[in-house]
Amino acid sequence: RATGLSWRLRFHAASRAEQQVGTRAAWTAFLDEVQEAGGPEVTSWSRFFLHLDEEGLAALSGRLQAVLDEYAATDAARRSAGLPAHGGMLVLHRLAPGPDEGGPGVPSAPG
Secondary structure, X not given: OOOOOOXXXXXXXXXXXXXXXXXXXXXXXXXXXXXXXXXHHOOOXXXXXXXXXXXXXXXXXXXXXXXXXXXXXXXXXXXXXXOOOOOOOOOOOXXXXXXXXXXXXXXXXXX
């Protein structure tokens, strides 16, 4: 069962096996939360593919984290007011190489 608390996992010093265990635990907890809430309770979702260099990736990650941190920092008042809790998970990952790079590929851009 979910704790209702926000948390971040950082794997910088972890071995590859430890990273996989931690990642699997995070995914499992998140999927359990969504299943427990039920499909109609999913209010918003996005899936995206972006081409970014390391600087762009750091900028995007930082901006997204800043928004989440802002809301987390002010959540106590909303919780005290009895507002409903909402959960989510934000994951940025590098895609497997495309067909011309020896991998399965990236979906075509819309349009």
